[in-house]
Amino acid sequence: MSESFEAYRAERARLTELVLEEGTKTTKRFFNLDSAIYRDGALPARTKELLGLVASAVLRCDDCIRYHLDQSVHSGWSDEEIHEALDIALVIGGSITIPHVRRAYGDLEGLRETNE
Amino acid sequence: MSESFEAYRAERARLTELVLEEGTKTTKRFFNLDSAIYRDGALPARTKELLGLVASAVLRCDDCIRYHLDQSVHSGWSDEEIHEALDIALVIGGSITIPHVRRAYGDLEGLRETNE
Amino acid sequence: MSESFEAYRAERARLTELVLEEGTKTTKRFFNLDSAIYRDGALPARTKELLGLVASAVLRCDDCIRYHLDQSVHSGWSDEEIHEALDIALVIGGSITIPHVRRAYGDLEGLRETNE
Amino acid sequence: MSESFEAYRAERARLTELVLEEGTKTTKRFFNLDSAIYRDGALPARTKELLGLVASAVLRCDDCIRYHLDQSVHSGWSDEEIHEALDIALVIGGSITIPHVRRAYGDLEGLRETNE
Amino acid sequence: MSESFEAYRAERARLTELVLEEGTKTTKRFFNLDSAIYRDGALPARTKELLGLVASAVLRCDDCIRYHLDQSVHSGWSDEEIHEALDIALVIGGSITIPHVRRAYGDLEGLRETNE
Amino acid sequence: MSESFEAYRAERARLTELVLEEGTKTTKRFFNLDSAIYRDGALPARTKELLGLVASAVLRCDDCIRYHLDQSVHSGWSDEEIHEALDIALVIGGSITIPHVRRAYGDLEGLRETNE
DSSP: OHHHHHHHHHHHHHHHHHHHHHSOHHHHHHHHHHHHTTSSSSSOHHHHHHHHHHHHHHTTOHHHHHHHHHHHHHTTOOHHHHHHHHHHHHHHHOGGGHHHHHHHHHHHHHHHHHHO | OHHHHHHHHHHHHHHHHHHHHHSOHHHHHHHHHHHHTTSSSSSOHHHHHHHHHHHHHHTTOHHHHHHHHHHHHHTTOOHHHHHHHHHHHHHHHOGGGHHHHHHHHHHHHHHHHHHO | OHHHHHHHHHHHHHHHHHHHHHSOHHHHHHHHHHHHTTSSSSSOHHHHHHHHHHHHHHTTOHHHHHHHHHHHHHTTOOHHHHHHHHHHHHHHHOGGGHHHHHHHHHHHHHHHHHHO | OHHHHHHHHHHHHHHHHHHHHHSOHHHHHHHHHHHHTTSSSSSOHHHHHHHHHHHHHHTTOHHHHHHHHHHHHHTTOOHHHHHHHHHHHHHHHOGGGHHHHHHHHHHHHHHHHHHO | OHHHHHHHHHHHHHHHHHHHHHSOHHHHHHHHHHHHTTSSSSSOHHHHHHHHHHHHHHTTOHHHHHHHHHHHHHTTOOHHHHHHHHHHHHHHHOGGGHHHHHHHHHHHHHHHHHHO | OHHHHHHHHHHHHHHHHHHHHHSOHHHHHHHHHHHHTTSSSSSOHHHHHHHHHHHHHHTTOHHHHHHHHHHHHHTTOOHHHHHHHHHHHHHHHOGGGHHHHHHHHHHHHHHHHHHO
């Protein structure tokens, strides 16, 4: 798992660099905005990561779930808190989200093992 | 606005009652589950409302946004905190969410006026 | 309810006629194909209406739900059978489909009253 | 029709103003970006309007379709060109887009009458 | 093909077990509900599998399509009946479902070979 | 990259053949319609490819993006024009499309290298 996680992080970094090098000013502005929304503001950054996680889960984007799961663990959210957030995604988004929630549990297990 | 909000609440209540009267056991179990996920647990109920709001916004469901906006205001979230949550929905879900975010701002204005 | 159902049917018919008059050959071919898939074949037409109903519900299209609900009632499906089909949509599609399922129950009630 | 179009434009303008007054810096930056992508660049603005129209149609956002239809007509696209663009949305997005395509034909008829 | 199908079944089973072990009571209740909707009731279980297949196809979830295809074959649906169900998904969901329908035909071929 | 592109093209061709051999008349008619919409008409074929690309990107279908990217390059669209089209998809569809846009940039790089 941590191996595939590493591979995902590396490929993600390589392609993001490519987009930022090749893309237009608008592309860059959009990527900047996408970072800006997760910074501390009226809401703390860690709450925003959880919002990002649930939004990614209901929209069924594995890459996005993975990213926000990683950030959520680093922000100090416990497994139980993350499971409750995923429950919300599961019930709002329905059983069509199950394959993504299953993979999220697998990723979470991997992330905890790596950090031990 | 508060008028249309009242009409929405009444119609919503009437139809929910109809579903719970007519539907199967499974229908009822699903509706119960949909209430259960927003109760206090490892995460406080008010955080869960915000998660519900963002999930509803990226999935572009006006009725759902309206419901969670109402709950979020009653949970004590400030306008600024709600705006930051909606920013996350806006950037994750894209400009296709703008009509819904616009209506959410309209609803929020109406909710604040009603509560004054 | 039956009034709004009538208004919906009339507007639907007016606009369909406009599309078929103004649209391209491709537009017409697509509309023909969309009728063809609900005809008796290896699967009976009435089973296909139920498939259309569930697909419309998980995709959250009120107009499409309404149309297939109307057809399903005319195909002789009972309320209980339709409720079980909607349960599948509810659990697969999640609570984001609730507003649509609520309206479907309202429409179904209206359709039964009209037919009495 | 042109009446409902006027009402839609007025409500849209009122709520956009509210969002820009009340929203965060991020909200404003996102709205700016959403205007920037339709300006002349390597691709002419009018081609971009057509891209916006098809994207809005497959994502089934009536408000967005309406906006880009209005812009597409003002950019000089003929009915036939717009119908072919909508055919692409219809076939890619499937019959679930039909209610939106139907309304787009109705709007287009209204827009042409207003401009005569 | 049957090899990848086996791998998919094994990984699916491993992760489902993990979710049920680690998840909350709500998670378990949702998984139970997701099994309950496919049991014999007013509608027979085999009709419900077909409803699940079409819903999964229009929502473009490969894992879900695979699961319901497997169940549909075991419920005794013929290839021709399954193709007609997939036609409904194809026309309702549009050409964006083609990659999933293509993989479904590949899976179906593999399932038939395995069962011979 | 060009290797994975070749593998994708071969698997795509194999499965399309399977669908056309095994599928119903309706399946074939739908596939024909899906080819027809990209031919020269009131709008030139190359504009239609760009419309197909943006629709595929906002609907987040990697296979479809890949196909239309390939066609767009063969139609003579420059990198800059394609980047602007992808910007529209990015802003309309939101950051949930980023993983797909990232892969599109990777594919585009591979396509240019292959053609040199």
